[in-house]
Amino acid sequence: VDQLNRNVRGLKPSATLQINEDSNRLIQQGRDIIKLGLGQSPFPVPEVVVSALRLHAHEKDYLPVKGLYSLRETVARYYQRRDGIPRQAEDVLVGPGSKELIFNLQMACEGDLLIPAPSWVSYAPQAQLLGRKVFHLPTKPENHWRLQADELDAFCRQEPERTRILILNYPSNPTGCSYDADSLKALAEVARQYGIIVVADEIYAETTFAGNHQSMSVYYPEGTVISSGLSKWCGAGGWRLGVMLLPDTLRPLQDAMAIIASETFTSISAPTQYAACTAFSESAALDAYLVATRAVLKRISSYMVKRLRAVGLEMEEPVGGFYLLTSFAALRSKLEQKGIFSSKQLCEKLLEETGVALLPGSDFGLDDSQLYTRMAFVDFDGDRALNAINDSSLSE
């Protein structure tokens, strides 16, 4: 079609959603597929949150564009408690998934987009849709895939005056690695020096196995936007509820995002917003759910790392989330004999010959020749795993 928007040309459907469709198609054809492609929470939504949704099923009105005020208050309290910095309802935006909110922010905000490589599949295509320049800043496994402050500084120093957005996702999809206080402090200093808006994509924060997540917003409160939602820690990806916290220094940006929301999605499902109030409220039931889900993820992650390392694959040990970024480099010569020279070919062959669905590292901004794959270790029965972990008193 001649009229196709130039920014859309060349874009493919999101890799994670595509692998899910491909896997389902093969399953329908009778193949036995191990679905380690799509990063979907394996756990059920906590019962208290489901009950809250049922209770509010009759709510039918449009809600305010920025979100239900009581939800915004609850989310602000949640983050104030978690990070120990002052928050108010006015800092919070609610949207149909954090993916849409991140896109919305990219639409509302000027500047180059900086993303560490590897990182999540959708940041760069979103920027491309908007005609925004993207820069991939390479990170190294020996640094736990953390962007180093001196690397950020060296990049920004080339053109100190440019306006920039940096998206940092931790715990990370695809690496499972995260940032500690010292690395965040060092990055905060550089971000402050160059006036960079940092989007802290903390959608996996509550899955941090040791429960010791640290937030960039503590060290750079005036320039950090927190992005999260119910999809990962609350098992509710299909409910499509995302939240974003912007400091009052960025209120004009938040207002612009609200205008975009008012002209696009309007507001999100009312019953879901009421249920989200329960999800973000402090409760013993939710604490127990989080303790148990983290214990399950930690045990599966440790098991996978041990088994994969035993066959010669290399990876950093995840500290949260449900992903492993695995290097097949040690098997390179064997793979080359089989005609496999890239991470894409490797994933195609694995799916074809073994029924294991993985994503190639190249989907996350790594060089295709590097033979990395991302595995989402979520193809298990989350209900059963939670029951087993609760019964076995192994949840500490």
Ligand code: PLP
């Ligand atoms: N950010 C990261 C790093 C993700 O992995 C995902 C989902 O896979 C999202 C954001 C989007 O989550 P949602 O739109 O469901 O809130």
